[in-house]
Amino acid sequence: DIQMTQSPSTLSASVGDRVTITCRASQSISSWLAWYQQKPGKAPKLLIYKASSLESGVPSRFSGSGSGTEFTLTISSLQPDDFATYYCQQYNSYVWTFGQGTKVEIK
């Protein structure tokens, strides 16, 4: 099975900061990668799909990049609403795997 590893596990940042989260796959997944945001007590929300495509309605400060085994999620200017946990997910051949999550906390 494909394993997904995110780093860091926790990130402390301030409003206005540029934030980058990394996700590595144990084998190549081409661009079949999504990013989700989850707030406490809520279901995850799709932000990015196919590594770099922004989901409709998601603010443009979110962007994704990468292919193969290394991917990044960038928030260009962190807003108060962005403090949450972020998960990457690979999707390939009817098997889906999530990273362990990155919690973005207020510094």
Add this chain to the structure above:
Amino acid sequence: QVQLVQSGAEVKKPGASVKVSCKASGYTFTSYGISWVRQAPGQGLEWMGWISAYNGNTNYAQKLQGRVTMTTDTSTSTAYMELRSLRSDDTAVYYCARVRGLTGPFDYWGQGTLVTVSS
């Protein structure tokens, strides 16, 4: 608008079974698959399995093989997830999610169902 509405919270004893429902609306049910994801308290997201609402094909996570069954009822646009031989580490919030395309990301999610396993 697309909605996935799940059944309510459950409390079960170890060894029992639970069946969670997920009623879809706002789209053609048989045109998309449904995946189930669970999240233990304070932990990350774990994919459990997938079912095609078109033909009922399934694929389950290896660690749950033999204990989980996913089904759909196309007449009511409802997906079901049954988990048997419950253990305390099955305590989690269980989510259903719509799969975009054949094997894509999860674009809509249910609100979650808390299943508590306790003696």
